Amino acid sequence: MRAILVFNPNATTTDEQVRDVIASALASELTVDVLPTKQRGHAMHLVAGAVHDGVDAVFALGGDGTANEVIQALAGTEVRLGIIPGGGANVLARALGLPNDAISATSQLLRAVRIDRTRRIGLGRAGDRYFGFNAGFGFDAAVVRHVEMHARMKRTFRQAAFVWSVAREWAAGTGRDGPQIVVRLDDGRELDPVAISIIANASPYTYLGDRPMLLHPQAAFDLGLDLLTVGDIGTVDLTKVAYRTFRGGDHIDHDGVGYFHDLSGFVLESARPQPLMVDGDYAGEHREVRFVAVPEALRVLI
Secondary structure, three states: OOOEEOOOOOOOOOOOHHHHHHHHHHHHOOEEEEEEEOOOOOOHHHHHHHHHHHOOEEEEEOHHHHHHHHHHHHOOOOHHHHHHHHOOOOOOHHHHHOOHHHHHHHHHHHHHHOOOOOEEEEEEEEEEOOOOOOEEEEEHHHHHHHHHHHHHHHHHOOOOHHOOOHHHHHHHHHHHHHOOEEEEOOOHOOOOOOOOOEOOOOOEEEEEOEEEEEEOOOOOOOOOOOEEEEEOHHHHHHHHHHHHHHOOOOOHHHEEEEEEEEOEEEEEEEEEEEEEEEEEEEEEEEEEEEEEEEEEEEEEEE
């Protein structure tokens, strides 16, 4: 079996020694080329070229951003994807049941290779960008944008950088300037404007250390997209909602919170451009984005 190992040299929790061990382990079972990424977007181009050349499997060593780039080139193909966690949160790998450790995950993936144990999962798509586990339009995307603007803080403080950015964006008024986002569902319904809109293709939304944040408790890879909205809400109530996402997901019953499950598609729009994020990566400013569920779009090793 021919494979490539794509790795991000700047990934948060890996180093050269770990990469060498993983590359050697893969080479014991596969014919593998090891390809480092050089800049944002490079992983997608590397994988697209490998798919064109007939590769059988792609292993992505890095964080959720690296995995997301790889997904762009693999969606709709039969090429197997093995995700090796090397970032801060590693949400997609963990949601698929892989260990949150690069060496342990590689061992599990090699066992999957030997027996060809794979699973087809659905993806979400925001405009022309696929996502594996989550997306956001507005507040949470503004948080991601702030973190990416402070890369050194992210590398030093990891998940704590996101907690700080949430507080900073909320204090700056993001999400508190009244409902700005209109939701149009594919069944013809148009919802009252909301202040916060967050989309999931799987659960959890993210992790805080070892604790899963069950922002969309009913979301699953085998279903459509889940949409959570928050209306005009104050700091105290938002804090209560956030706290309850770590306690089983009963926040969806809170006043001002809307929850829409297993959607095939919908449109979010705003008169003022809003930030978009996919799988924890900032994806620019937009006035309108169409979100679509894409069933069985990706073949993953598990």
